[in-house]
Amino acid sequence: MSPESVNQKPASAGGFPRPVLFISRCLGFDSCRYNGETIRDPFVEKLKPFVETGTLCPEVEAGLGVPRAPVRIVLHGDRPILYQPATGKDITPDMLAVTEAFRNETQAGEFDGFILKSRSPSCGFKDVKVYKSDGKDPRNISGSGSRGTGFFGGAIAETFMEKFGLPVEDEGRLLNFTIREHFLLRIFTLARFRMVKESNTIQALIDFHTDNKLLFLGMNEGGMRELGRITAAYNKKNLADTLDSYEKELKKTLVKPPSYKAMINSLQHAFGHVSRDLLPKERGFFLNLLEEYRDERIPLSVPVKLIASYAVRFDNGYLLRQNLLSPYPPGITDITDSGKGRDY
Known part of the structure; x- marks a missing residue:
């Protein structure tokens, strides 16, 4: 049916x-x-x-x-x-x-x-x-x-x-905001990977992995490393097998919502690409935001948007291509939260 x-x-x-x-x-x-x-x-x-x-x-x-x-x-x-x-x-x-x-x-x-x-x-x-x-x-x-x-x-x-x-x-x-955010992150990442499969080129896979490296780091560092290993092991005779292995590992990497600890680790990696260009007060402000996020006083979008603003300000090519900074269209969701439905 x-x-x-x-x-x-x-x-x-x-x-x-x-x-x-x-x-x-x-x-x-x-x-x-x-x-x-x-x-x-x-x-x-x-x-x-x-x-x-x-x-x-x-x-x-x-x-x-x-x-x-x-x-x-x-x-x-x-x-x-x-x-x-x-x-x-x-x-x-x-x-x-x-x-x-x-x-x-x-x-x-x-x-x-x-x-x-x-x-x-x-x-x-x-x-x-x-x-x-x-x-x-x-x-x-x-x-x-x-x-x-x-x-x-x-x-x-x-x-x-x-x-x-x-x-x-x-x-x-x-x-529930946490469940909603995780759902959006997964469906848009899987949709991006579907485009990789449609292109059927190793370059598309390399670009996809590069664009999502910080996102994967914030989701599951072990999964990120395994996805990198799968990509690096490609040879021209097994692209279909490579894409199949990558897709299976990708779904496992995305299945659980990011922990605060893992996402803060990813944001700190992102911050490392621009921190030297910032004033001491600016660096302190960002690090304080991470603590507020850790304490659940602000949503993830706040430190992410600040990193995105630094990427634009300093025209940082690596950060500008990272899907962590914009994993799905901003008009879809808001931070309202029923508090219901949480099961993790």
């Missing part, structure tokens, strides 16, 4: 590549929720001008109309089922067919990331309510139930997040 492609645009905007995202269709693309409504998520709306999207509503694809009676996950006996209490229908076979078709028809490199509807019995990939029946009739709920994954969303996470290393989030978790 291929997702419907919408909102397609030219390959880049403002110098940034366009990540290709799968987004649950109800998140601002169609009025396909059970109650016939759509959800205008502010972050998804901000993303739309900067990305290409494929969308799908698994419940509609499974044959449920709009509007429709709600469905729920019920642990019936020893297995979960997708059940529609108002009609008494077990939707499980149809939903499994939709899910399997999507997994079979979607290539690993087709999307750079996924945004799913949170807590949905179909699209939710975590924290979905699971009811427990009495074992005789799925309409008879017994006990408080538990939390699990939706049928479609759980399969997406298992295949594309755990197996292929792609970012998978939901609109609820993306209210």
